[in-house]
Amino acid sequence: MTTTSRNRFDPHESLAKLRHEFGEHGGVNMSIEASTTFTVLEAGSLPRLFRGEIGPESGSPDVGGCYLYGRHFNPTVYVLGRELAALEGTAAGYCTASGMGAVSAVLMQCCEPSDHVVASDALYGGTYALLHDFLPKKANVATSFVDVADLAAIEAAFTPRTKLLYVESISNPTLVVADIPKLADIAHRHGAKLVVDNTFSPLVLSPAQLGADVVIHSLTKFINGASDIIAGAICADHNLIAQMMDLHTGALMLLGPTMDPRVAFEISLRLPHLAVRMAEHGRRALAFSERLAARGFKVTYPGLPSHPQHDLLRELANPGYGYGGIFSLDMETADRANLLLERLQNERGFGYIAVSLGYFDTLMSVSASSTSSELSPEDMDRAGISPGLVRFSIGISGSLEQRWSQMESAIDGMTN
Numbered sequence: 001m002t003t004t005s006r007n008r009f010d011p012h013e014s015l016a017k018l019r020h021e022f023g024e025h026g027g028v029n030m031s032i033e034a035s036t037t038f039t040v041l042e043a044g045s046l047p048r049l050f051r052g053e054i055g056p057e058s059g060s061p062d063v064g065g066c067y068l069y070g071r072h073f074n075p076t077v078y079v080l081g082r083e084l085a086a087l088e089g090t091a092a093g094y095c096t097a098s099g100m101g102a103v104s105a106v107l108m109q110c111c112e113p114s115d116h117v118v119a120s121d122a123l124y125g126g127t128y129a130l131l132h133d134f135l136p137k138k139a140n141v142a143t144s145f146v147d148v149a150d151l152a153a154i155e156a157a158f159t160p161r162t163k164l165l166y167v168e169s170i171s172n173p174t175l176v177v178a179d180i181p182k183l184a185d186i187a188h189r190h191g192a193k194l195v196v197d198n199t200f201s202p203l204v205l206s207p208a209q210l211g212a213d214v215v216i217h218s219l220t221k222f223i224n225g226a227s228d229i230i231a232g233a234i235c236a237d238h239n240l241i242a243q244m245m246d247l248h249t250g251a252l253m254l255l256g257p258t259m260d261p262r263v264a265f266e267i268s269l270r271l272p273h274l275a276v277r278m279a280e281h282g283r284r285a286l287a288f289s290e291r292l293a294a295r296g297f298k299v300t301y302p303g304l305p306s307h308p309q310h311d312l313l314r315e316l317a318n319p320g321y322g323y324g325g326i327f328s329l330d331m332e333t334a335d336r337a338n339l340l341l342e343r344l345q346n347e348r349g350f351g352y353i354a355v356s357l358g359y360f361d362t363l364m365s366v367s368a369s370s371t372s373s374e375l376s377p378e379d380m381d382r383a384g385i386s387p388g389l390v391r392f393s394i395g396i397s398g399s400l401e402q403r404w405s406q407m408e409s410a411i412d413g414m415t416n
């Protein structure tokens, strides 16, 4: 599928088309609905709400307009869910207290005991631990981990019990780009759903437009952009969201990873400038990758023509938002990686030695000893995570040239 053969979808435009929510007094921003419980005018409405006959997600969205309880649907959180659905071009969306809340709820909702998941072998460490260690023991759900770029191996890993194919759009931290249309074909041929964690590439990639059934976000990262909120989201069809919110059987309702309405309000205010931020993160990540590669460093960035899936990403990406704000630098040993990070943070003020990503300042971490430390040494090796792999989430503060001069002086004498 080429960009021209697909219907052109622009996530930023899709978000802007959404009806604006006004505040209670006509404020240009929506009001925060802080109530945890909601009244009905007719007592008979309560049993109907419990049976799912009325309520925000019963049938078409907004029909009923009746709310019950904050862990079920809260109007402010519901607005953010609809905004994220617009961003991803899905029929529905809902928000969770964390990215892991979204990941675990989707897995629990879609899998029964003895079911099977095929997953990329390059995943965020928390997701890997959930699939590799937690779910087999607690729910008897097994996972086969496969190189996401090896489509034949992915297909071969399916069993009659496979319910989900789980991948990251651009993997953490190895930056492998998933061929979402082909993965969707494979999953659908086997009667499974394709779930894509799009945390690394909001706006850059629109997985649901490329065939994914479920899109997950850790909103904690680029979407919120300020490293001050932990949050997550699930974008899917009405059916799955309604199932997850079912009062008797829904994973979101029953496991309770509920987003606070004050958090939903804050994040909603940051969505309109996500496009500007992503384009700038991408512009700077590309410039840094090009300049570091030109100096002989081992850089991985999907925006570089040398990246194995560069052409694929060019084909799948929405134009105008770049190739993401994350690149990695392989310093080969942990000592060299740590030395570089300490120079960058403590001597040059280039950024912070910290996990997480998508912040407006640069965050840098050694993946093997931090966010990927859940992986066994063999799995780390298989996924291509060397002990000296440094993940950079490039910030947008200061100017590009100011930041480059800080980097340049820190790498002085460190060429590999």
Ligand code: PLP
Residues within 6 Å of the ligand: 098, 099, 100, 101, 103, 124, 126, 127, 168, 172, 197, 199, 200, 217, 218, 219, 220, 230, 231, 232, 356, 371
């Ligand atoms: N998915 C990816 C790709 C991540 O990088 C992370 C966190 O680093 C998560 C999910 C989990 O998100 P949260 O920390 O918001 O629970």
